[in-house]
Amino acid sequence: MKFASLAAAISLGVFAAPNRPPAPHRASLLTALPGQMVPVEGSTWTAPAVPGLYSIHVLSQDQLDSITVQAFVLVPFSQLHGEYLHGYRIGRYPARPLHGLAIYHPPAGFIEVTRANENTWVSEHFQLKQFLCKQASRYPKYLVLNERLIEKLEYLLGRVQAAGYRATTFTIMSGFRTPAYNRALGNVLYSRHTWGAAADIFIDEDHDGRMDDLNGDGRSDVRDADVLYNLFESAGVEGGMGKYRPTEGHGPFVHVDVRDHRARW
Numbered sequence: 001m002k003f004a005s006l007a008a009a010i011s012l013g014v015f016a017a018p019n020r021p022p023a024p025h026r027a028s029l030l031t032a033l034p035g036q037m038v039p040v041e042g043s044t045w046t047a048p049a050v051p052g053l054y055s056i057h058v059l060s061q062d063q064l065d066s067i068t069v070q071a072f073v074l075v076p077f078s079q080l081h082g083e084y085l086h087g088y089r090i091g092r093y094p095a096r097p098l099h100g101l102a103i104y105h106p107p108a109g110f111i112e113v114t115r116a117n118e119n120t121w122v123s124e125h126f127q128l129k130q131f132l133c134k135q136a137s138r139y140p141k142y143l144v145l146n147e148r149l150i151e152k153l154e155y156l157l158g159r160v161q162a163a164g165y166r167a168t169t170f171t172i173m174s175g176f177r178t179p180a181y182n183r184a185l186g187n188v189l190y191s192r193h194t195w196g197a198a199a200d201i202f203i204d205e206d207h208d209g210r211m212d213d214l215n216g217d218g219r220s221d222v223r224d225a226d227v228l229y230n231l232f233e234s235a236g237v238e239g240g241m242g243k244y245r246p247t248e249g250h251g252p253f254v255h256v257d258v259r260d261h262r263a264r265w
C-alpha cells in the first residue's frame with residue numbers, strides 16, 4: 001500500500017477496491033482545517049498549516065488500482081473580516097442555528113478556489129468549479145462543499161445512467177451560494193445551498209443550457225424534471241428534494257440536498 005501526497009509519502013492500510021472498472025477521474029473530496037487529523041483510506045492524515053489543495057494518491061496493494069483523495073485545507077471561518085474573506089463577499093451566516101441543529105452552525109472554513117485548482121475533479125463526474133457561487137468576483141473565490149453532497153450526486157448520476165439516460169454529469173445550475181448571494185436572490189435564510197449541501201441540477205448533454213428532453217415528447221418542461229425526480233425517489237433518496245417548473249429565468253430542474261430529515265416539495 002502506497003500513499004503519496006505533495007507533502008510526504010507515508011504507508012497506509014489496505015485499500016480494498018480491486019475489481020472496479022478503470023475511471024478517468026477516480027477521486028474523492030476531503031476537507032480539513034489546518035493541523036486537523038483526519039482518516040484517509042484506513043490511515044490518518046494531518047492537514048498542513050497552509051490552506052490549499054493537497055492531492056493524495058492512494059495505490060492498492062498490488063499497485064494496479066489507485067484513487068486520488070483531493071484534500072483541501074480550509075481557510076478557517078475566523079479569517080472572515082465582516083462579510084468578506086480576502087476580498088470575496090461571503091455575507092453573514094445566521095447567528096442562531098435553525099432548531100439548534102448542528103448542520104446550521106456557520107461552516108468551519110472555506111475552500112479557496114483559484115484558476116489553478118478550479119478544474120480539480122472532486123469525484124468521478126464532478127469538478128470543483130461546478131459548485132462555485134454564481135456571484136461575480138475575481139479570484140480567489142471561496143466555497144463550502146459538503147462531501148456527502150458529492151457522494152449523493154454520484155449515486156444519483158449512477159442511477160440515471162443505469163436507467164438508460166445519457167448523462168456524463170449533472171449541470172449544476174446552483175451549487176454553493178454565499179449567504180450574501182442567497183439573500184440577494186430573496187431566498188430562505190437557512191438554505192442548504194449556503195452550507196454547500198444542496199444542488200439545483202439538470203441534464204444537458206446537448207449543451208444548450210437547458211434540461212434535455214428526457215421523456216422524448218419534444219419539449220423541455222416540468223415533465224422532464226419529473227423524470228429525474230421520480231427516478232431519484234425510486235432510488236430511495238434521503239434528505240431534501242424539490243422539483244421546479246421552468247420560468248423566464250431558468251429551465252426545469254430538480255433540487256437535492258443533504259439534511260438530517262426527509263423533505264419534499
Ligand SMILES: [Ca+2]
Nearest residue numbers: 204210211212
Ligand atoms: Ca439541453
Ligand SMILES: [Ca+2]
Nearest residue numbers: 213215217219
Ligand atoms: Ca420532455
Ligand SMILES: [Zn+2]
Nearest residue numbers: 198199200255
Ligand atoms: Zn436549490
